[in-house]
Amino acid sequence: MAFEYLSQEVAQQQLRNRYRARQCVAEQSGRYVSVNEQRYLNFSSNDYLGLNHHSAIGQALLEGAQRFGTCASGSSLITGYSYAHQALENDICAWLNQPRCLLFASGFTANIAIMHALGHKTSRLYLDKLSHASMIDGAMSSDASVKRFLHNDIAQLKHLISQAQQSKPANSNELNHVIASEGVFSMDGDQAAIADLAQVAKQCHGLLYLDDAHSIGVVGEYGQGSSSLAELDVVMATFGKSLATSGAFVACSQTLAEYLINFSRHYIYSTAISPALAWATRASIKIAQTEHWRREKINELSNILASKLTDKVKLLDTTSSIHAIVIGDESTALQVAEKLRAKGIWLTAIRPPTVPKNSSRLRVTVTASHEVKDINYLANCINEVIA
Ligand SMILES: Cc1ncc(COP(=O)(O)O)c(C=O)c1O
Secondary structure (H helix, E strand, O other): OOOHHHHHHHHHHHHOOOOOOOOOEEEEOOOEEEEOOEEEEEOOOOOOOOOOOOHHHHHHHHHHHHHHOOOOOOEHHHHHOOHHHHHHHHHHHHHHOOOEEEEEOOHHHHHHHHHHHHOOOOEEEEEEOOOOHHHHHHHHOOOOEEEEEOOOOHHHHHHHHHHHHHHOOOOOOOOEEEEEEEOEOOOOOOEOOHHHHHHHHHHOOOEEEEEOOOOOOOOOOOOOHHHHOOOOOEEEEEOOOOOOOOOEEEEEOHHHHHHHHHHOHHHHOOEOOOHHHHHHHHHHHHHHHHOHHHHHHHHHHHHHHHHHOOOOOOEOOOOOOEEEEEEEOHHHHHHHHHHHHHOOEEOOEEOOOOOOOOOEEEEEEOOOOOOHHHHHHHHHHHHHHOO
16 A cells, blocks of 8 residues: 555554644643643743743734834735844844844754755765754754764864874865764753853864854843853854744854855745744843843743652753753653653653653753742652652
């Protein structure tokens, strides 16, 4: 039968406890999620700063829709680029101290676009092993040679760069070295060794590219993410996590921005993001910059969580909103998540291929909208089910 592989491969997923299904959410905030008429404490949200449903962002969305429309009605190079987009780009440039900024429909697309732009045939891309799927896909489909270094292993990264330099034919052009990593890693919650990566990039006259999806808003005194820790050459972040809207940005040099505008198929042949959302994102950024208490609360609650879990719970060490509790095999992780759900806690079990084999986990996200009593309850329940 034609296309038999479709049903066969889904059946395989079920057999391996890797089957994925969506849950239709009736309502959600950083603190609660309602599914099937049941309300749960939500520890799987990426609304780290608790900005979803913030009235100022909602107001800005309405104002943006009235002034600029709900839709860009065109790609950025035709008629889709409006004052709302330009103002947001300028805000981001000032926030992150970067010369230029471009907006993309999603972080996934932005990562692919950047990897293609930097992944020239004369380039060598070095990706941290735990980099996001979109960085890997973008790198692998680019013209560059790609190497992945062990997670945060600076020595191995240096070794790979020196190997590439040594194997370059004497008469060929200078290599373009691109080091790519996530700022805060999405499934482990730990940070890249950003200062070291920046130094290595400088030493080899290369570029450092960071995906700040999980750092923006959360890291840095003004929520500037990894840009608060080192000078970055190129930084990308999605608006769909701590900034509570949708779309993504790439902040970079004048030269790279001009290259993307002229050659990036992902930028050129795609409708510009909604101008109403761009306007709303300006409001989110303002709140992220000024409401320091949101970051302080994430830290305070995260420390409480770490202090309340027993030694039986394998909690990875982090300084972000993301706290990974490694369980092991898929089926046990699913059972633990199910037991927590019965206690009113929503925590999705993260399984391979999203994480390496035998490291299925609970990915707990602590947000500024949680309360101390939520964290205490979560810790007690986890201790009970992982006894
Ligand atoms: C590290 C990382 N990069 C990129 C993305 C993709 O961003 P977006 O959701 O805007 O496509 C995600 C997840 O959504 C992510 O976790």
